[in-house]
Protein backbone atom coordinates (compact mmCIF):
# COMPACT_ATOMS: atom_id res chain seq x y z
CA UNK A 76 0.00 0.00 0.00
CA UNK A 77 2.22 2.76 -1.37
CA UNK A 78 1.79 6.12 -3.00
CA UNK A 79 1.85 6.14 -6.78
CA UNK A 80 4.97 8.30 -6.69
CA UNK A 81 6.74 5.50 -4.79
CA UNK A 82 7.34 7.58 -1.63
CA UNK A 83 6.74 5.88 1.71
CA UNK A 84 3.15 6.17 2.86
CA UNK A 85 2.71 8.82 5.53
CA UNK A 86 -0.85 9.56 6.44
CA UNK A 87 -2.44 12.81 7.41
CA UNK A 88 -5.87 13.04 8.94
CA UNK A 89 -8.01 15.98 7.86
CA UNK A 90 -10.66 16.51 10.52
CA UNK A 91 -13.50 18.63 9.21
CA UNK A 92 -16.00 20.04 11.70
CA UNK A 93 -18.25 23.10 11.66
CA UNK A 94 -16.18 24.79 14.39
CA UNK A 95 -12.43 24.76 14.78
CA UNK A 96 -11.30 23.82 18.29
CA UNK A 97 -10.09 27.39 18.95
CA UNK A 98 -11.64 30.65 19.98
CA UNK A 99 -10.25 33.56 17.98
CA UNK A 100 -10.25 37.16 19.20
CA UNK A 101 -9.12 39.95 16.90
CA UNK A 102 -6.49 42.16 18.51
CA UNK A 103 -5.75 44.49 15.60
CA UNK A 104 -6.01 44.77 11.83
CA UNK A 105 -3.62 41.87 11.30
CA UNK A 106 -3.31 40.23 14.70
CA UNK A 107 -5.33 37.58 16.45
CA UNK A 108 -5.19 35.83 19.78
CA UNK A 109 -6.14 32.17 19.76
CA UNK A 110 -7.09 29.83 22.52
CA UNK A 111 -7.43 26.10 21.98
CA UNK A 112 -10.61 24.74 23.55
CA UNK A 113 -9.89 21.39 25.13
CA UNK A 114 -12.99 19.49 24.06
CA UNK A 115 -13.38 15.74 23.84
CA UNK A 116 -12.68 15.67 20.12
CA UNK A 117 -9.41 17.56 20.55
CA UNK A 118 -8.07 15.22 23.18
CA UNK A 119 -9.33 12.22 21.23
CA UNK A 120 -7.36 13.25 18.20
CA UNK A 121 -4.26 14.25 20.14
CA UNK A 122 -4.15 10.65 21.23
CA UNK A 123 -4.15 9.25 17.70
CA UNK A 124 -0.44 8.84 17.28
CA UNK A 125 -0.01 7.37 13.82
CA UNK A 126 -1.82 10.14 11.98
CA UNK A 127 -0.89 13.76 11.66
CA UNK A 128 -4.18 15.56 12.32
CA UNK A 129 -5.13 18.89 10.74
CA UNK A 130 -8.40 20.67 11.46
CA UNK A 131 -10.59 22.37 8.92
CA UNK A 132 -13.55 24.45 10.09
CA UNK A 133 -15.12 27.82 10.78
CA UNK A 134 -13.37 29.92 13.43
CA UNK A 135 -16.71 31.22 14.74
CA UNK A 136 -16.01 34.86 13.77
CA UNK A 137 -16.95 36.97 10.78
CA UNK A 138 -13.80 38.22 9.02
CA UNK A 139 -14.92 40.27 6.00
CA UNK A 140 -11.52 41.78 5.07
CA UNK A 141 -8.60 40.12 3.32
CA UNK A 142 -5.96 41.40 5.75
CA UNK A 143 -7.84 39.88 8.65
CA UNK A 144 -8.39 36.59 6.84
CA UNK A 145 -4.72 36.28 5.90
CA UNK A 146 -3.56 37.04 9.43
CA UNK A 147 -6.01 34.57 10.95
CA UNK A 148 -5.04 31.85 8.46
CA UNK A 149 -1.39 32.34 9.41
CA UNK A 150 -2.06 32.28 13.15
CA UNK A 151 -4.26 29.19 12.85
CA UNK A 152 -1.63 27.33 10.79
CA UNK A 153 0.56 27.23 13.91
CA UNK A 154 -2.21 25.33 15.68
CA UNK A 155 -2.62 22.95 12.73
CA UNK A 156 -5.96 24.57 11.89
CA UNK A 157 -7.25 25.73 8.51
CA UNK A 158 -10.16 28.20 8.45
CA UNK A 159 -13.30 28.18 6.32
CA UNK A 160 -14.57 31.76 6.07
CA UNK A 161 -18.35 32.08 6.20
CA UNK A 162 -20.10 35.44 5.87
CA UNK A 163 -22.87 36.57 8.23
CA UNK A 164 -25.72 35.73 5.86
CA UNK A 165 -24.48 32.16 5.31
CA UNK A 166 -23.99 31.69 9.04
CA UNK A 167 -27.52 32.92 9.65
CA UNK A 168 -29.13 30.66 7.04
CA UNK A 169 -26.88 27.61 7.27
CA UNK A 170 -25.82 27.49 10.92
CA UNK A 171 -28.59 29.24 12.88
CA UNK A 172 -31.23 28.22 10.36
CA UNK A 173 -30.87 24.83 8.78
CA UNK A 174 -28.46 23.26 11.32
CA UNK A 175 -29.76 24.57 14.61
CA UNK A 176 -33.39 25.29 13.91
CA UNK A 177 -34.18 22.32 11.69
CA UNK A 178 -31.73 19.41 11.94
CA UNK A 179 -30.84 19.71 15.65
CA UNK A 180 -34.46 19.60 16.97
CA UNK A 181 -35.50 16.98 14.41
CA UNK A 182 -32.64 14.62 15.23
CA UNK A 183 -33.57 14.94 18.93
CA UNK A 184 -37.23 14.04 18.26
CA UNK A 185 -38.46 17.60 18.84
CA UNK A 186 -39.95 17.71 15.34
CA UNK A 187 -39.85 20.30 12.59
CA UNK A 188 -40.59 23.98 13.35
CA UNK A 189 -44.13 24.78 14.51
CA UNK A 190 -45.86 27.95 15.71
CA UNK A 191 -43.20 30.59 16.43
CA UNK A 192 -40.66 28.57 14.50
CA UNK A 193 -43.08 28.31 11.56
CA UNK A 194 -41.65 31.42 9.92
CA UNK A 195 -38.44 29.43 9.55
CA UNK A 196 -40.23 26.70 7.64
CA UNK A 197 -41.29 29.22 5.04
CA UNK A 198 -37.65 30.02 4.39
CA UNK A 199 -36.78 26.32 4.46
CA UNK A 200 -35.71 26.23 0.81
CA UNK A 201 -33.32 29.15 1.13
CA UNK A 202 -31.84 27.67 4.31
CA UNK A 203 -31.36 24.34 2.64
CA UNK A 204 -29.66 26.04 -0.31
CA UNK A 205 -27.37 27.87 2.15
CA UNK A 206 -26.62 24.56 3.87
CA UNK A 207 -25.54 23.01 0.57
CA UNK A 208 -23.54 26.09 -0.32
CA UNK A 209 -21.76 26.12 3.05
CA UNK A 210 -20.93 22.41 2.74
CA UNK A 211 -19.43 23.11 -0.70
CA UNK A 212 -17.33 25.91 0.86
CA UNK A 213 -15.95 23.42 3.40
CA UNK A 214 -15.30 20.97 0.53
CA UNK A 215 -13.41 23.62 -1.45
CA UNK A 216 -11.04 24.17 1.49
CA UNK A 217 -10.55 20.41 1.95
CA UNK A 218 -9.83 20.00 -1.79
CA UNK A 219 -7.30 22.81 -1.69
CA UNK A 220 -5.36 21.17 1.14
CA UNK A 221 -5.89 17.49 0.35
CA UNK A 222 -2.83 15.43 -0.60
CA UNK A 223 -2.94 11.94 -1.98
CA UNK A 224 -3.14 9.40 0.84
CA UNK A 225 -4.86 11.70 3.34
CA UNK A 226 -7.86 10.46 5.28
CA UNK A 227 -10.79 12.89 5.60
CA UNK A 228 -13.04 12.64 8.65
CA UNK A 229 -16.20 14.78 8.50
CA UNK A 230 -18.10 15.52 11.69
CA UNK A 231 -21.71 15.98 12.59
CA UNK A 232 -25.05 17.13 11.27
CA UNK A 233 -23.64 20.41 9.98
CA UNK A 234 -21.74 18.60 7.25
CA UNK A 235 -24.02 15.92 5.86
CA UNK A 236 -23.45 17.12 2.31
CA UNK A 237 -19.70 17.17 2.62
CA UNK A 238 -19.02 13.51 1.73
CA UNK A 239 -20.86 13.95 -1.57
CA UNK A 240 -19.16 17.26 -2.38
CA UNK A 241 -15.76 15.65 -1.74
CA UNK A 242 -16.41 12.47 -3.69
CA UNK A 243 -17.79 14.45 -6.65
CA UNK A 244 -14.44 16.16 -6.85
CA UNK A 245 -12.24 13.12 -6.17
CA UNK A 246 -13.81 9.68 -5.95
CA UNK A 247 -10.58 8.18 -4.56
CA UNK A 248 -10.54 10.35 -1.47
CA UNK A 249 -11.06 8.34 1.74
CA UNK A 250 -14.02 9.94 3.44
CA UNK A 251 -15.63 9.08 6.76
CA UNK A 252 -18.57 10.83 8.43
CA UNK A 253 -19.52 10.62 12.10
CA UNK A 254 -22.71 11.91 13.71
CA UNK A 255 -22.48 13.19 17.29
CA UNK A 256 -26.26 13.47 17.79
CA UNK A 257 -28.79 10.65 17.66
CA UNK A 258 -30.01 9.60 14.25
CA UNK A 259 -33.79 9.41 14.75
CA UNK A 260 -36.24 6.72 13.72
CA UNK A 261 -36.84 6.70 9.95
CA UNK A 262 -40.44 7.84 10.65
CA UNK A 263 -39.02 11.08 12.06
CA UNK A 264 -36.40 11.53 9.34
CA UNK A 265 -39.15 11.01 6.76
CA UNK A 266 -40.81 14.32 7.73
CA UNK A 267 -37.78 16.33 6.56
CA UNK A 268 -38.44 17.88 3.13
CA UNK A 269 -34.83 17.22 2.02
CA UNK A 270 -34.79 13.71 3.53
CA UNK A 271 -33.53 11.89 0.41
CA UNK A 272 -30.88 14.39 -0.65
CA UNK A 273 -29.29 14.27 2.81
CA UNK A 274 -29.21 10.46 2.92
CA UNK A 275 -27.68 10.20 -0.56
CA UNK A 276 -25.08 12.81 0.35
CA UNK A 277 -24.01 10.92 3.48
CA UNK A 278 -23.92 7.61 1.61
CA UNK A 279 -21.20 9.02 -0.61
CA UNK A 280 -18.84 8.46 2.36
CA UNK A 281 -16.88 5.22 2.68
CA UNK A 282 -17.64 4.85 6.37
CA UNK A 283 -20.58 6.28 8.33
CA UNK A 284 -20.42 6.15 12.13
CA UNK A 285 -22.83 6.69 15.02
CA UNK A 286 -22.56 6.53 18.81
CA UNK A 287 -24.90 3.55 19.19
CA UNK A 288 -26.09 0.54 17.28
CA UNK A 289 -29.67 1.92 17.43
CA UNK A 290 -28.73 5.13 15.59
CA UNK A 291 -26.89 3.09 12.94
CA UNK A 292 -29.95 0.88 12.56
CA UNK A 293 -32.24 3.92 12.20
CA UNK A 294 -29.97 5.30 9.49
CA UNK A 295 -29.96 2.01 7.56
CA UNK A 296 -33.78 1.81 7.88
CA UNK A 297 -34.11 5.36 6.55
CA UNK A 298 -31.98 4.40 3.54
CA UNK A 299 -33.98 1.25 2.85
CA UNK A 300 -37.44 2.74 3.48
CA UNK A 301 -36.99 6.21 2.02
CA UNK A 302 -34.47 5.52 -0.74
CA UNK A 303 -35.44 1.90 -1.43
CA UNK A 304 -31.80 0.76 -1.11
CA UNK A 305 -30.58 -2.52 0.25
CA UNK A 306 -29.48 -2.73 3.88
CA UNK A 307 -26.86 -5.40 4.64
CA UNK A 308 -25.22 -6.35 7.96
CA UNK A 309 -22.25 -4.26 6.79
CA UNK A 310 -24.15 -1.14 5.80
CA UNK A 311 -26.05 0.16 2.79
CA UNK A 312 -25.58 -0.91 -0.81
CA UNK A 313 -26.35 1.41 -3.71
CA UNK A 314 -25.66 0.21 -7.27
CA UNK A 315 -22.85 -2.08 -6.19
CA UNK A 316 -21.20 0.49 -3.88
CA UNK A 317 -21.23 -0.45 -0.21
CA UNK A 318 -21.19 2.31 2.39
CA UNK A 319 -20.15 0.77 5.64
CA UNK A 320 -22.37 1.85 8.58
CA UNK A 321 -21.38 1.04 12.17
CA UNK A 322 -21.46 2.13 15.80
CA UNK A 323 -18.37 3.79 17.32
CA UNK A 324 -19.28 4.86 20.88
CA UNK A 325 -17.16 7.85 21.91
CA UNK A 326 -15.35 8.02 25.26
CA UNK A 327 -13.45 10.68 27.21
CA UNK A 328 -9.78 11.22 28.05
CA UNK A 329 -10.42 9.65 31.46
CA UNK A 330 -6.76 9.82 32.54
CA UNK A 331 -6.86 13.63 32.24
CA UNK A 332 -9.75 13.82 34.73
CA UNK A 333 -8.27 11.26 37.12
CA UNK A 334 -4.87 13.03 37.11
CA UNK A 335 -6.47 16.44 37.68
CA UNK A 336 -7.98 15.29 40.97
CA UNK A 337 -4.49 15.10 42.51
CA UNK A 338 -3.47 18.65 41.55
CA UNK A 339 -3.07 20.93 44.61
CA UNK A 340 -5.48 23.57 43.25
CA UNK A 341 -8.17 20.93 42.64
CA UNK A 342 -7.61 19.41 46.09
CA UNK A 343 -8.00 22.85 47.62
CA UNK A 344 -11.18 23.47 45.66
CA UNK A 345 -12.55 20.09 46.79
CA UNK A 346 -11.92 21.04 50.44
CA UNK A 347 -13.68 24.40 50.00
CA UNK A 348 -16.72 22.78 48.41
CA UNK A 349 -16.88 20.06 51.07
CA UNK A 350 -16.81 22.74 53.75
CA UNK A 351 -19.44 24.81 51.95
CA UNK A 352 -21.91 21.91 51.67
CA UNK A 353 -21.06 20.13 54.92
CA UNK A 354 -23.93 18.04 56.28
CA UNK A 355 -25.81 18.07 52.96
CA UNK A 356 -25.86 15.56 50.11
CA UNK A 357 -24.81 17.18 46.85
CA UNK A 358 -26.68 16.52 43.62
CA UNK A 359 -25.19 17.85 40.39
CA UNK A 360 -26.37 18.72 36.90
CA UNK A 361 -23.90 20.01 34.26
CA UNK A 362 -25.39 20.79 30.87
CA UNK A 363 -25.38 23.19 28.00
CA UNK A 364 -28.60 25.15 28.37
CA UNK A 365 -30.42 23.39 25.55
CA UNK A 366 -33.93 21.97 25.35
CA UNK A 367 -32.57 18.48 24.69
CA UNK A 368 -30.91 18.42 28.11
CA UNK A 369 -34.25 18.32 30.00
CA UNK A 370 -33.23 20.92 32.62
CA UNK A 371 -36.78 22.13 33.53
CA UNK A 372 -37.97 18.51 33.81
CA UNK A 373 -35.01 17.70 36.09
CA UNK A 374 -35.73 20.63 38.39
CA UNK A 375 -39.43 19.78 38.56
CA UNK A 376 -38.52 16.20 39.49
CA UNK A 377 -36.33 17.58 42.28
CA UNK A 378 -39.28 19.67 43.49
CA UNK A 379 -41.46 16.56 43.52
CA UNK A 380 -38.78 14.77 45.54
CA UNK A 381 -38.71 17.59 48.10
CA UNK A 382 -42.50 17.58 48.30
CA UNK A 383 -42.60 13.87 49.03
CA UNK A 384 -39.54 13.61 51.28
CA UNK A 385 -39.78 16.24 53.99
CA UNK A 386 -36.92 14.56 55.90
CA UNK A 387 -34.41 15.43 53.17
CA UNK A 388 -35.46 19.08 52.66
CA UNK A 389 -32.57 20.69 54.49
CA UNK A 390 -30.14 17.84 53.91
CA UNK A 391 -29.76 17.95 50.16
CA UNK A 392 -28.74 20.57 47.59
CA UNK A 393 -28.98 20.55 43.80
CA UNK A 394 -26.19 22.37 41.94
CA UNK A 395 -27.23 22.99 38.36
CA UNK A 396 -24.51 24.40 36.12
CA UNK A 397 -25.84 25.40 32.72
CA UNK A 398 -23.69 27.02 30.05
CA UNK A 399 -25.84 29.29 27.89
CA UNK A 400 -25.61 28.47 24.17
CA UNK A 401 -27.29 29.97 21.07
CA UNK A 402 -28.28 32.97 23.21
CA UNK A 403 -29.61 34.94 20.24
CA UNK A 404 -32.31 32.34 19.51
CA UNK A 405 -35.73 33.25 21.07
CA UNK A 406 -36.50 29.64 22.06
CA UNK A 407 -33.28 29.42 24.05
CA UNK A 408 -34.03 32.77 25.72
CA UNK A 409 -37.43 31.39 26.66
CA UNK A 410 -35.81 28.28 28.12
CA UNK A 411 -33.47 30.41 30.25
CA UNK A 412 -36.37 32.40 31.72
CA UNK A 413 -38.37 29.23 32.27
CA UNK A 414 -35.49 27.64 34.24
CA UNK A 415 -34.96 30.83 36.29
CA UNK A 416 -38.66 31.00 37.10
CA UNK A 417 -38.88 27.38 38.27
CA UNK A 418 -35.69 27.65 40.34
CA UNK A 419 -36.95 30.88 41.96
CA UNK A 420 -40.29 29.32 42.82
CA UNK A 421 -38.74 26.18 44.36
CA UNK A 422 -36.15 28.13 46.34
CA UNK A 423 -38.93 30.41 47.61
CA UNK A 424 -41.00 27.39 48.57
CA UNK A 425 -38.37 25.20 50.25
CA UNK A 426 -35.52 27.59 51.07
CA UNK A 427 -34.76 29.31 54.35
CA UNK A 428 -32.97 32.52 55.27
CA UNK A 429 -29.69 30.63 55.41
CA UNK A 430 -29.96 27.98 52.68
CA UNK A 431 -31.65 27.28 49.35
CA UNK A 432 -32.22 23.84 47.83
CA UNK A 433 -31.09 24.80 44.30
CA UNK A 434 -27.98 26.69 43.20
CA UNK A 435 -28.29 27.49 39.54
CA UNK A 436 -25.34 28.94 37.62
CA UNK A 437 -25.70 30.20 34.04
CA UNK A 438 -22.09 29.82 33.09
CA UNK A 439 -19.21 27.67 32.06
CA UNK A 440 -16.77 26.36 34.67
CA UNK A 441 -13.07 25.87 34.06
CA UNK A 442 -11.76 22.33 33.86
CA UNK A 443 -10.32 22.21 37.39
CA UNK A 444 -13.45 23.63 39.02
CA UNK A 445 -15.52 21.11 37.09
CA UNK A 446 -13.34 18.19 38.27
CA UNK A 447 -13.65 19.34 41.91
CA UNK A 448 -17.44 19.56 41.58
CA UNK A 449 -17.67 16.10 40.05
CA UNK A 450 -15.50 14.74 42.87
CA UNK A 451 -17.63 16.05 45.76
CA UNK A 452 -20.96 15.08 44.21
CA UNK A 453 -23.12 12.34 45.75
CA UNK A 454 -25.60 12.03 42.89
CA UNK A 455 -25.27 13.18 39.28
CA UNK A 456 -28.50 13.89 37.44
CA UNK A 457 -28.22 13.48 33.67
CA UNK A 458 -31.78 13.66 32.42
CA UNK A 459 -31.48 14.57 28.72
CA UNK A 460 -34.67 14.17 26.71
CA UNK A 461 -32.38 12.89 23.94
CA UNK A 462 -28.60 12.96 23.73
CA UNK A 463 -26.21 11.43 21.21
CA UNK A 464 -23.97 10.09 23.98
CA UNK A 465 -23.56 12.57 26.90
CA UNK A 466 -20.02 13.00 28.10
CA UNK A 467 -20.93 14.61 31.42
CA UNK A 468 -21.99 11.18 32.70
CA UNK A 469 -18.55 9.79 31.74
CA UNK A 470 -16.70 12.72 33.32
CA UNK A 471 -18.64 12.33 36.59
CA UNK A 472 -17.82 8.60 36.78
CA UNK A 473 -14.12 9.29 36.07
CA UNK A 474 -13.94 11.66 39.07
CA UNK A 475 -15.80 9.42 41.53
CA UNK A 476 -13.33 6.70 42.39
CA UNK A 477 -13.16 7.88 46.00
CA UNK A 478 -16.76 8.81 46.61
CA UNK A 479 -18.54 6.20 44.47
CA UNK A 480 -21.59 8.36 43.95
CA UNK A 481 -24.71 7.40 42.04
CA UNK A 482 -25.44 8.31 38.43
CA UNK A 483 -29.10 8.89 37.53
CA UNK A 484 -29.16 8.67 33.77
CA UNK A 485 -31.78 9.21 31.08
CA UNK A 486 -32.60 6.13 29.07
CA UNK A 487 -32.66 8.45 26.03
CA UNK A 488 -28.95 9.33 26.24
CA UNK A 489 -26.58 7.19 24.17
CA UNK A 490 -24.59 6.69 27.41
CA UNK A 491 -27.47 4.56 28.74
CA UNK A 492 -26.19 1.79 26.46
CA UNK A 493 -22.74 1.81 28.03
CA UNK A 494 -23.33 2.99 31.63
CA UNK A 495 -26.83 1.56 32.02
CA UNK A 496 -25.76 -1.37 34.19
CA UNK A 497 -24.18 0.93 36.80
CA UNK A 498 -26.58 3.85 36.65
CA UNK A 499 -30.20 4.22 37.72
CA UNK A 500 -31.94 4.60 34.37
CA UNK A 501 -34.96 6.90 34.18
CA UNK A 502 -37.49 8.25 31.72
CA UNK A 503 -36.80 12.00 32.10
CA UNK A 504 -40.36 12.88 31.08
CA UNK A 505 -41.68 10.95 34.09
CA UNK A 506 -41.11 13.34 36.97
CA UNK A 507 -42.49 10.90 39.56
CA UNK A 508 -40.04 8.24 38.39
CA UNK A 509 -37.08 10.63 38.55
CA UNK A 510 -38.13 11.78 42.04
CA UNK A 511 -38.24 8.14 43.15
CA UNK A 512 -34.80 7.54 41.60
CA UNK A 513 -33.40 10.45 43.68
CA UNK A 514 -34.82 8.85 46.84
CA UNK A 515 -33.38 5.48 45.85
CA UNK A 516 -29.94 6.99 45.16
CA UNK A 517 -29.88 8.81 48.51
CA UNK A 518 -30.77 5.64 50.39
CA UNK A 519 -28.59 3.25 48.39
CA UNK A 520 -26.40 0.97 50.56
CA UNK A 521 -22.68 1.57 50.04
CA UNK A 522 -22.04 -1.98 48.78
CA UNK A 523 -24.49 -1.45 45.93
CA UNK A 524 -23.05 2.00 45.16
CA UNK A 525 -19.58 0.49 44.96
CA UNK A 526 -20.68 -2.32 42.69
CA UNK A 527 -22.45 0.05 40.31
CA UNK A 528 -19.54 2.48 40.31
CA UNK A 529 -17.01 -0.28 39.62
CA UNK A 530 -18.89 -1.30 36.49
CA UNK A 531 -19.07 2.25 35.14
CA UNK A 532 -15.55 3.24 36.14
CA UNK A 533 -14.13 0.22 34.33
CA UNK A 534 -16.06 1.18 31.20
CA UNK A 535 -15.02 4.85 31.28
CA UNK A 536 -11.36 3.95 31.88
CA UNK A 537 -11.16 1.38 29.12
CA UNK A 538 -13.27 3.02 26.39
CA UNK A 539 -11.41 6.23 25.81
CA UNK A 540 -11.71 9.03 23.28
CA UNK A 541 -8.32 8.08 21.84
CA UNK A 542 -9.42 4.53 21.28
CA UNK A 543 -12.64 5.75 19.64
CA UNK A 544 -10.73 7.91 17.15
CA UNK A 545 -8.16 5.20 16.43
CA UNK A 546 -10.80 2.57 15.72
CA UNK A 547 -12.81 4.88 13.46
CA UNK A 548 -9.80 5.99 11.43
CA UNK A 549 -8.30 2.52 11.07
CA UNK A 550 -11.66 1.13 9.99
CA UNK A 551 -12.01 3.97 7.50
CA UNK A 552 -8.61 3.11 6.10
CA UNK A 553 -9.50 -0.57 5.77
CA UNK A 554 -12.82 0.22 4.10
CA UNK A 555 -11.19 2.30 1.43
CA UNK A 556 -8.36 -0.15 0.89
CA UNK A 557 -11.01 -2.82 0.32
CA UNK A 558 -12.82 -0.57 -2.14
CA UNK A 559 -9.61 0.07 -4.04
CA UNK A 560 -8.84 -3.66 -4.11
CA UNK A 561 -12.31 -4.30 -5.49
CA UNK A 562 -11.85 -1.81 -8.32
CA UNK A 563 -8.37 -3.22 -9.10
CA UNK A 564 -9.83 -6.73 -9.41
Ligand code: ADQ
Pocket residue numbers: 115255256325361362363396397398438439440441445462463464465466467468470
Ligand atom coordinates in the same frame (compact mmCIF):
# COMPACT_ATOMS: atom_id res chain seq x y z
P1 ADQ B 1 -22.93 18.19 23.91
O1 ADQ B 1 -24.39 18.33 23.60
O2 ADQ B 1 -22.19 19.43 24.09
O3 ADQ B 1 -22.18 17.29 22.80
P2 ADQ B 1 -21.92 16.43 26.14
O4 ADQ B 1 -21.55 15.15 25.52
O5 ADQ B 1 -22.54 16.27 27.47
O6 ADQ B 1 -22.93 17.28 25.27
O7 ADQ B 1 -20.62 17.30 26.28
C1 ADQ B 1 -20.65 18.54 26.92
C2 ADQ B 1 -19.23 18.96 27.28
O8 ADQ B 1 -19.30 20.31 27.71
C3 ADQ B 1 -18.66 18.13 28.42
O9 ADQ B 1 -17.30 17.88 28.16
C4 ADQ B 1 -18.84 19.03 29.65
O10 ADQ B 1 -17.82 18.91 30.61
C5 ADQ B 1 -18.81 20.41 29.05
N1 ADQ B 1 -19.71 21.30 29.82
C6 ADQ B 1 -21.04 21.25 29.87
N2 ADQ B 1 -21.50 22.19 30.71
C7 ADQ B 1 -20.42 22.83 31.21
C8 ADQ B 1 -20.23 23.91 32.13
N3 ADQ B 1 -21.23 24.56 32.72
N4 ADQ B 1 -18.98 24.31 32.38
C9 ADQ B 1 -17.94 23.70 31.78
N5 ADQ B 1 -18.05 22.69 30.92
C10 ADQ B 1 -19.27 22.26 30.63
C11 ADQ B 1 -22.55 16.62 21.59
C12 ADQ B 1 -23.75 15.67 21.69
C13 ADQ B 1 -23.53 14.66 22.81
C14 ADQ B 1 -22.23 13.89 22.55
C15 ADQ B 1 -21.08 14.85 22.28
C16 ADQ B 1 -19.82 14.11 21.83
O11 ADQ B 1 -24.96 16.39 21.91
O12 ADQ B 1 -24.61 13.76 22.90
O13 ADQ B 1 -21.92 13.11 23.68
O14 ADQ B 1 -21.41 15.78 21.27
O15 ADQ B 1 -20.07 13.34 20.71
